[in-house]
Amino acid sequence: MNPGLSRVFELPDAAADSFLATHATAQAARQAGATLLPYHELTRLHLSGGDGNRTLSGATVLDTVSGQELHIDADLVINAAGAWSGQIAALADVEVKMILGKGVMLATNARLTNTVINRCKMPGDGDILVPIHTVSVIGTTDEKVADPEHLPIEQWEIDLMLTEGDKLVPGLSRSRILRAWAGVRPLFQETQPPAGSTQSNDSSQSDDQPVQELPQDSRDATRALALLNHQQRDGVRGFITITGGKWTTFRLMAESAVDAACEQLGVSRPCRTAVTSVPGVEQGHYWLGHRLSEVEDKQLQSELICECELVTRSMLEGAAQRNPTVTLDDLRRDVRLGMGPCQGGFCTYRAVGILHQLRAGTTSSAAGEWSVAHMQSPAHHHRDSAAAEAAGTGSESASSPTPTHDSRQRSAAVDPKAAVSQPNLLLRDFLQERWKGVAPILWGQQLRQERLDELIYLSILNADHLPVDDEESPLSSFYRSDSSLSGSAL
Numbered sequence: 065m066n067p068g069l070s071r072v073f074e075l076p077d078a079a080a081d082s083f084l085a086t087h088a089t090a091q092a093a094r095q096a097g098a099t100l101l102p103y104h105e106l107t108r109l110h111l112s113g114g115d116g117n118r119t120l121s122g123a124t125v126l127d128t129v130s131g132q133e134l135h136i137d138a139d140l141v142i143n144a145a146g147a148w149s150g151q152i153a154a155l156a157d158v159e160v161k162m163i164l165g166k167g168v169m170l171a172t173n174a175r176l177t178n179t180v181i182n183r184c185k186m187p188g189d190g191d192i193l194v195p196i197h198t199v200s201v202i203g204t205t206d207e208k209v210a211d212p213e214h215l216p217i218e219q220w221e222i223d224l225m226l227t228e229g230d231k232l233v234p235g236l237s238r239s240r241i242l243r244a245w246a247g248v249r250p251l252f253q254e255t256q257p258p259a260g261s262t263q264s265n266d267s268s269q270s271d272d273q274p275v276q277e278l279p280q281d282s283r284d285a286t287r288a289l290a291l292l293n294h295q296q297r298d299g300v301r302g303f304i305t306i307t308g309g310k311w312t313t314f315r316l317m318a319e320s321a322v323d324a325a326c327e328q329l330g331v332s333r334p335c336r337t338a339v340t341s342v343p344g345v346e347q348g349h350y351w352l353g354h355r356l357s358e359v360e361d362k363q364l365q366s367e368l369i370c371e372c373e374l375v376t377r378s379m380l381e382g383a384a385q386r387n388p389t390v391t392l393d394d395l396r397r398d399v400r401l402g403m404g405p406c407q408g409g410f411c412t413y414r415a416v417g418i419l420h421q422l423r424a425g426t427t428s429s430a431a432g433e434w435s436v437a438h439m440q441s442p443a444h445h446h447r448d449s450a451a452a453e454a455a456g457t458g459s460e461s462a463s464s465p466t467p468t469h470d471s472r473q474r475s476a477a478v479d480p481k482a483a484v485s486q487p488n489l490l491l492r493d494f495l496q497e498r499w500k501g502v503a504p505i506l507w508g509q510q511l512r513q514e515r516l517d518e519l520i521y522l523s524i525l526n527a528d529h530l531p532v533d534d535e536e537s538p539l540s541s542f543y544r545s546d547s548s549l550s551g552s553a554l
Contacts (some may be wrong), residue, residue, distance in 0.1 A: 065181070065233060066231060066232065066233070066234055067234075068479060071184070073184065073336065075178045075192075076139070076457070077094070077179070077182075078180070079180060079194050079195060079196050080311075080312075081196070081350065082311065083397045083398070084344070084436065084439075084440075085150070085538050086389075087344075087398075087436045088342040088343050088344050088345075088436045089342060089441065091274035091342075091344075091377070091435075091436050092340075092342050092343055093345045095343070098202070100388075101125065101127075101134070102136065102390075103127065103128050103129050103386045103388070103390055103476075103495065103538055104125040104126065104127055104352070104532060105124050105125060105126045105128055106123055106124075106130065106152060106155070107124050107125065107126050107133070108120075108123065108124040108155060108456075109123050109141065109152075109155040109156045109303075110123065110124070110274075111156060111157070111300070112216070112259040113161050115299065116299040117299060118156075118157075118234055118299060118300045118301070119300070119301045119302055120138070120140075120156055120301065120302040120303040121137065121138065121302065122136050122137040122138045122141075122307065123135075123138065123141060124136070128538035129390055129476045129484055129537075129538060130482070130511075131487060133303075134489070138302070139302060139304050139329060140302050140304065140325050140329060141301070141302060141304070142304050142305075142306065142321050142322075142325060142326055143160075143303070143304065143305040143307075144305075144306050144307070144318075144321065145316075145372065146212075146250040146307070146337055147162060147248040147249075147250040148212060148247075148250075149162055149245050149250060149252070149305055149307040150162040152305075153294075153305060156300055156302060156303055156414055157300075158294055158297075158298045158303070158305075159254075159256075160252070160292065160307070160495070161253075161255055162250055162251065162252055162307070163208065163249055163253060163282055163285045164208065164209050164210065164250065164254065164282070165206045165208060165209070165249040165250050165281075165282030165283070165285070166205065166206070166207045166208075166209045166214055166215050166246050166247075166248055166336055167203060167204035167205055167206055167246060167247055167248070167249060168200050168203070168204060168205045168217055168221040168225065168244060168245070168246045168413070169201050169202065169203035169204050169205075169225070169244070169246070169247070170201070170202070170203070170222065170225050170226070170229075170241050170243070170244050170246060170505065171196075171199045171201050171240065171241070171242045171243045171244075172200045172201075172202075172236070172239045172240065172241060172467070173199065173200055173239070173240040173241075173242050173404075173405045173509075173510075174197065174198065174239075174240075175199065175352070176193065176195075176198060176200040176233050176236060176239065177193060177233065179195070179197055180192065180194050180195070180367055181193045181232050181233070183232065184457065187283060188228075189205050189206065189224055189225075189228060189234075190202060190203065190204070190205075190224055190225045190227070190228025190229055190231075191483070192204070193229065193233060193236075193306055197350075197352070197373075197400065197403075198372075198403075199242065199403075202223075202225050202228070202232075202236065203225065204228040205221050205224065205225070206281075206282050206283045208281065209248065209280040212250075213542065213545075214545055215246040215247075215248065215480065217238075217245075217246055217504045217534065219504075221258075222244055222504060222505060226241075227446075229475065236549075237352075240302055240405070240508065240509045240510055240545055241505045241510060242405060242407065242502070243407065243501040243502055243505065244501060244502075244504040244505050245501050249282065250308065251282060251285040251286070251308055252285075252286075252290045252305055252307045252308040253285050254290065256297065264523075267530065274500060286308070287308070287309065287310055288308055288309065289306065289307070289308045289309030289313060289316070289317045289320065289327035289552065290292045290305075290306070290307050290308040290309075291304070291305075291306050291449070292304065292305040292306075292307070292319050292320060293328075295296060295325060301328075302328070304321060304324050304325060304328070306318075306320065306321040309392050315337055315338075316337075318337060319335050319338070322335070322337075323335060338508075342436075343436045343437060343470070344436035344437040346437060346515065347437050352437050354440075354441075355373075355374040355440070355441075355442055356374060358442045358443035359374055359376070361443065362442070362443050362446055363467045364376050364442050364443075364446055367442075367446070369401070369411050369414045369415060370400070370401050370410075370414075370419070371404075371410065371411075372402075372403070372404020372405055372406055372411075373400040373401065373402075373403055373404045374442065375398075375399050375400060375401050375411065375442075376442045376445060376446065377418060378442070379399045379439075379440070379441075379442055379445045380393065380395060380399065380401065380415060380418055380444035381398050381418065381445075382439075382445045383395050383398040383439065384418075384419055384422060384475055384477060385474075385475060385478060386424065387439075387475070388475055388476070389475035389476065389477040389478070389496075390416055390475070390476045390477055390484050390537060390538065391414065391477065391484070391490065391493050391494065391537055392416070392419075392477075392490055392493070392494035392497075392537055393493070393494060393497050393539065394477070395415065395541040396494075398439060399439065400440070400442060402415075402498055404495065405510075405513060406513055406516075406517065407498045407501070407502055407510075407513070407514070407517070408494060408495065408498040408517070409513065409516060409517035410520075412494050412495060412498075412509060412547075413491065413520075413521075413525065414493045415494075416487050416490050416494075417527070418485075419477055419478055419485070419487065419490060420487045422478040423445070423478045423479070423480050423485050424480070425476075430457050437461075447480050467499075470511060483535045484535070484537045484538075486532060486533065486535050488527075488530040488531060488532045489532045489535050489536075489537060489540075490526075491527055491530070492527060492530070492532060492540075493537050493539065493543050495527060496540075496543040496544055497523055497543045500545075502514055509529045
């Protein structure tokens with residue numbers, strides 16, 4: 065740490081795996097009877113009635129993989145779309161003005177610390193360093209933006225993160241930086257007058273209190289959660305928005321939203337959120353060496369597909385078949401494929417080859433429910449794979465629960481009937497996705513690594529000229545969009 069420190073406070077703190085938490089929440093929802101529809105885009109909300117007395121009765125969603133539309137009838141719709149909440153509300157002719165704060169983060173190639181370090185000052189740019197799995201992440205900026213998806217990373221933002229990082233851990237700026245990325249904080253501050261109030265002649269004041277204006281700086285916006293009852297606020301029955309807040313309060317936000325939904329539906333039921341554990345909690349706290357220990361204990365070195373993150377073939381096959389997979393980026397979030405120093409340089413072509421074999425049916429299939437508790441365990445997947453082979457191709461392992469209807473659906477990435485399973489398309493998309501994050505930080509060791517990756521894929525494999533028959537995945541255009549003002553596509 066910085067030798068110039070004048071005072072240090074030690075507090076209970078922790079880092080969380082947001083990808084794993086999302087999987088755990090999804091698995092808990094499935095176990096409770098929910099149906100999940102990933103890669104389905106909401107295109108329309110169905111309204112009936114006139115102004116001040118409208119009712120929302122359902123929605124139409126588009127399966128972005130197959131192109132098919134699905135109509136869903138609903139007694140109540142909860143808008144929990146984060147940064148996109150305003151766009152969803154607009155489909156119901158309701159105004160929800162979101163304040164979007166872009167935050168840029170950088171990942172180092174190794175852990176610089178095993179604990180969270182936070183500067184003791186008012187919130188500002190680059191004031192926290194967080195160890196996450198095998199890396200450390202320095203963040204973040206807070207710039208007000210209009211678009212939640214297209215977030216160019218500017219050089220001054222990277223320079224600022226490195227400068228501020230040096231104040232936390234001297235020498236951070238000389239570390240190998242693996243990647244830069246940006247996310248958006250979905251902040252909300254009510255600008256409408258309270259329901260039932262009347263506007264004065266200049267339409268800027270209500271009889272009760274002034275109408276609030278949106279803050280100019282996103283750091284000035286409240287981080288409090290906002291629960292909007294659109295029946296009271298906008299005269300639209302059957303519609304609730306939950307937004308704002310922070311990731312650490314997402315279960316509290318869920319509780320607030322469902323309590324409001326029960327009230328509207330006339331259901332009286334005690335909330336169990338605070339006493340219900342999410343799947344996978346039995347594994348305890350994360351241990352950095354767990355993958356290496358399992359690989360060495362079970363002698364799985366020959367199974368490794370991604371040496372950087374110790375991803376085995378069995379882990380990859382289990383994720384691709386048991387969890388909805390459309391792109392290799394889904395597998396990255398599942399098992400950390402391509403997240404190490406080479407940024408997919410050596411594992412991408414191997415993973416595509418394995419998915420091609422699964423697509424062609426030339427390798428054993430993995431059945432059973434996708435278990436959050438073991439999704440990142442090399443040893444557990446190895447046992448499942450061995451059990452399936454012993455019982456015959458397509459057999460279920462004894463350690464897996466009975467598959468639900470959802471788990472039996474074949475992932476698009478290994479379904480020969482799905483256009484997105486085209487191997488060259490999978491390869492191109494993932495290379496482009498990885499390139500977006502390294503383009504803004506190309507210097508030193510990472511520049512040398514990217515030059516090697518370029519030689520492998522563009523010179524030897526000719527990846528930018530492989531035929532894809534004009535096929536596109538739902539995310540191809542997003543992967544091609546520029547994350548750096550000076551970057552370019554592969």
